[in-house]
Amino acid sequence: MARRVHHYKRSSRQETPELDMTTFMNLMVVLVPFLLITAVFSRITIVELDLPSSQSSAADAPDFRVEVVVREAGLEIMDGHQVIAAIPNVGEGYDLEALSGYLVAIKEQYPDKRDASVLLEPEIAYDHLINVMDTVRTVRTVGEAGQVERAELFAAISVGDAP
Numbered sequence: 615m616a617r618r619v620h621h622y623k624r625s626s627r628q629e630t631p632e633l634d635m636t637t638f639m640n641l642m643v644v645l646v647p648f649l650l651i652t653a654v655f656s657r658i659t660i661v662e663l664d665l666p667s668s669q670s671s672a673a674d675a676p677d678f679r680v681e682v683v684v685r686e687a688g689l690e691i692m693d694g695h696q697v698i699a700a701i702p703n704v705g706e707g708y709d710l711e712a713l714s715g716y717l718v719a720i721k722e723q724y725p726d727k728r729d730a731s732v733l734l735e736p737e738i739a740y741d742h743l744i745n746v747m748d749t750v751r752t753v754r755t756v757g758e759a760g761q762v763e764r765a766e767l768f769a770a771i772s773v774g775d776a777p
Contacts, residue, residue, distance in 0.1 A: 680730035730768035
């Protein structure tokens, strides 16, 4: 008779393998500062705008209104009734430096005036509106030490459709 050999299972403890987090932590140590450094932080500025009202009577009408009309052919500066200056386009864009010069001259004549209107033709691009509004709001000046400063021109801007 052959002898049966009984194989007993060896009771070995099965250890749970440890998860090696060293490589992952090294990746995070490098990746997080890199992402923070390369992130673009944008600043959003909100400008309060007013719509021109059609309820102007002769008693309430001011003597002088600053209106900048943005047309395809160029810019026009109006006093509320007639065109004071017409500024044709330069190259492929508007001549914002000439506009700034006219607005500085108007501000010198009317130093207490704070409001202005920007009136647009229907097909004017949004970027042009923003550039004209920035030019109407402030003027860039060079200080005594050579630093560039901004001075306020007409901060209360109304936006509307061109006549």
